Amino acid sequence: MSETPFDEATGGLPSADGHNDLEFRDPEKARAIADTLERLGEELEDPPATIMHVCGSHEQSIAKFGIRSMLPDAVRLIMGPGCPVCITDMPEVDEAVALAEDGVTVATYGDMLKVPGTTRSLDDARAAGADVRIVYSAADVVEIAEEEDGEVVFFATGFETTAAPTAAVVLSEPPANLSILSAHKYVPPAMEIVAELPDTDIQGYLAAGNAAIITGSGIFEDLAERHELPVVVGGFEPLDILAGVTKLVEMIRDGEAGVENAYPRCVTREGNEPAQEQLWDVFEAVGGQWRGIAEIPGANLVLREEYAEYDARERFDIDADSLGADGASRLADDCICGDIMSGTAEPTDCEMFGKECTPDNPVGACMVSSEGTCKIWHEYGGRPNL
Amino acid sequence: MSDATDPATAGDERRVELKHGAGGTATRDLVSETLAADFADPGDALVGLADMDDGAVVPVGDANLVVTTDTHVIDPPFFPGGDIGRLAVSGTVNDLAVMGATDVRALTSAVVVEANYPIANLARIADSMAATCAEADASVVTGDTKVMGHGDLDGVVINTTGVGVAEHVVRDAGLSPSDVLIVTDSVGEHGISLLAEREGIEFGSDLESDVKPLNDLLAVALETAGADVAAMKDPTRMGLAGALNEMAEKSGVGIEIREERVPVTSDVKGAGEMLGLDPFQIANEGVAVLGVAPKAAADVLAALREHPKGRNAAAIGKAIDDHRGRVVLDTGMGNRYLREPASEPAPRIC
Numbered sequence: 001m002s003e004t005p006f007d008e009a010t011g012g013l014p015s016a017d018g019h020n021d022l023e024f025r026d027p028e029k030a031r032a033i034a035d036t037l038e039r040l041g042e043e044l045e046d047p048p049a050t051i052m053h054v055c056g057s058h059e060q061s062i063a064k065f066g067i068r069s070m071l072p073d074a075v076r077l078i079m080g081p082g083c084p085v086c087i088t089d090m091p092e093v094d095e096a097v098a099l100a101e102d103g104v105t106v107a108t109y110g111d112m113l114k115v116p117g118t119t120r121s122l123d124d125a126r127a128a129g130a131d132v133r134i135v136y137s138a139a140d141v142v143e144i145a146e147e148e149d150g151e152v153v154f155f156a157t158g159f160e161t162t163a164a165p166t167a168a169v170v171l172s173e174p175p176a177n178l179s180i181l182s183a184h185k186y187v188p189p190a191m192e193i194v195a196e197l198p199d200t201d202i203q204g205y206l207a208a209g210n211a212a213i214i215t216g217s218g219i220f221e222d223l224a225e226r227h228e229l230p231v232v233v234g235g236f237e238p239l240d241i242l243a244g245v246t247k248l249v250e251m252i253r254d255g256e257a258g259v260e261n262a263y264p265r266c267v268t269r270e271g272n273e274p275a276q277e278q279l280w281d282v283f284e285a286v287g288g289q290w291r292g293i294a295e296i297p298g299a300n301l302v303l304r305e306e307y308a309e310y311d312a313r314e315r316f317d318i319d320a321d322s323l324g325a326d327g328a329s330r331l332a333d334d335c336i337c338g339d340i341m342s343g344t345a346e347p348t349d350c351e352m353f354g355k356e357c358t359p360d361n362p363v364g365a366c367m368v369s370s371e372g373t374c375k376i377w378h379e380y381g382g383r384p385n386l
Numbered sequence: 387m388s389d390a391t392d393p394a395t396a397g398d399e400r401r402v403e404l405k406h407g408a409g410g411t412a413t414r415d416l417v418s419e420t421l422a423a424d425f426a427d428p429g430d431a432l433v434g435l436a437d438m439d440d441g442a443v444v445p446v447g448d449a450n451l452v453v454t455t456d457t458h459v460i461d462p463p464f465f466p467g468g469d470i471g472r473l474a475v476s477g478t479v480n481d482l483a484v485m486g487a488t489d490v491r492a493l494t495s496a497v498v499v500e501a502n503y504p505i506a507n508l509a510r511i512a513d514s515m516a517a518t519c520a521e522a523d524a525s526v527v528t529g530d531t532k533v534m535g536h537g538d539l540d541g542v543v544i545n546t547t548g549v550g551v552a553e554h555v556v557r558d559a560g561l562s563p564s565d566v567l568i569v570t571d572s573v574g575e576h577g578i579s580l581l582a583e584r585e586g587i588e589f590g591s592d593l594e595s596d597v598k599p600l601n602d603l604l605a606v607a608l609e610t611a612g613a614d615v616a617a618m619k620d621p622t623r624m625g626l627a628g629a630l631n632e633m634a635e636k637s638g639v640g641i642e643i644r645e646e647r648v649p650v651t652s653d654v655k656g657a658g659e660m661l662g663l664d665p666f667q668i669a670n671e672g673v674a675v676l677g678v679a680p681k682a683a684a685d686v687l688a689a690l691r692e693h694p695k696g697r698n699a700a701a702i703g704k705a706i707d708d709h710r711g712r713v714v715l716d717t718g719m720g721n722r723y724l725r726e727p728a729s730e731p732a733p734r735i736c
Contacts, residue, residue: 025718025719027646027718027719030718030719063722064717064722065717065718065719065720065722066715066716066717066719066720066721066722067719067720068720069720069721069722070719070720238719360403360405360412370662378725379725380722380723380725381722381723381725
């Protein structure tokens, strides 16, 4: 901002509606927390403290409300592999595209349509005449299957938050023409992997409040202990995020590891146990590739043997290895989405950012979803020095 | 077509996309590269096509004749708070008014309609155009009608051209550092209500478009401050964010805006949060943005607020020396750039 105080900026003219009607967006409280952070930053032994958050919705709020511009230089806030669309691997998209092109009705969340597979996206398949539907929740897929005579596949993506509802659908004895192509992912193992990356050098995690509503904050205790890191569960309103960051910086200053819950109005230590039971009843965690990051043990959720009848991979006998082999990858070699999701690069480090790669013409997956770091930075300006 | 003169067969394989019609940078790039490329020299015109302002200014004798034209396609054509007829008249009247031509001398109306279109709908649109003309103290003096085959066109398209005279020509590019930015009304109502209607989402509120002619309101600002009204713009398709970015870029200044000062109704705020849409990036059809010299800003704001169409007017920020060509938004938390949307915003689907 310029040096002129803002009330002078508008000539002291009255505001039409100056009050703030959302408790968690109170600017005065936010400024008080920012002052605390400034002080804490000065007390750090080894600044800057690098904190990673693991959620696209966190990045949305951080960028939208300009939260990075409120942090002192001694506190660095970066985004990790927290966008479910971004980390869905190309072969998984290829499977969905192949099914759609084979005449199966494929339903999925809207953000998945433009994600590039090896050569084509679901949007490309749709443009060529395939029946690709957008759903808002797993339950919508049941309705589609009830209306359709042919086979319907739910290309199920996302973390614990969406995997639990998918599990509930499988357990509800859905129509026989419905099957699940699971690309669901499980976040804690990815946090383990990223914590071990030498280049990332993170001193604390701001964990995703929405996933923790299901899994509980207790799920991060092993991680915190093994890596001697502080983990704080945070909500999504600006004050939630600032409070979570403040708690983390305090713990980093004090050299304290462990788990704290800065989102107690929604998250408990145990989480939603019935939802967890359903989730683990239907899915098991196996190793799998996260796009651009790594093969991560125990981070992909696949349907258990007992539910094989609803597993699209069983029903359609998809040979994932043969897919996408019929053409060169659309992805440019110099796409650095993987580095961005591992916290070792920022979107503005990418030479294609905002040039060849835009929301209208995404080269990498991070520019596709409204939860992708590149898309968010394109929209809001990322890490401004204002 | 395999004609050797077809550029698409001569190496340029690009095609027009929907984003090229959304009114933002994609539209401006397309127009300046193709449709406006050979008309770059405005000749005697004070403001020409290359300026990509809201209208052109052609000197006739001592008078500044302002001319503007706009083609209106909208889905749905009848929407809460208005219809394509009211939009067609208001849009052109407002484009003239923000150039300083608040006295509308004449409008033309060209209608393209598809076969099988209900004549009753056309009559309803014409009635609405007439009523809006009466409100703007304007008249349609000539027109044209074409019919295309059923399915060749989505319903009805209306082009309106307007002619007015400006005593004091106002440009997008007229901002200087320290000019105060004023909006005449709350933003986002038109775009949000239309998207809600299109998506079939009901918010249990009275969301409706604010489409209206603003020439009477803007005449009040010009009567109050004359040449101290440094810049005016009609924040239509790309919303307030688009208009402010264009003003900053063309004027070579930065703009800083304080978010809480921008009037947004709680209905629009709520619907925007639900749909994942930023009210600042959403179309308006009954709002203007003014840049006013600091010494006249308080008088202009007071005069606008006395007019029924300007009672929600607010000073939202000012032009600054740094961050040239960009808009800085103080969110009340921290600061970020307010960007022009790359293409027409769409509701969140996931």
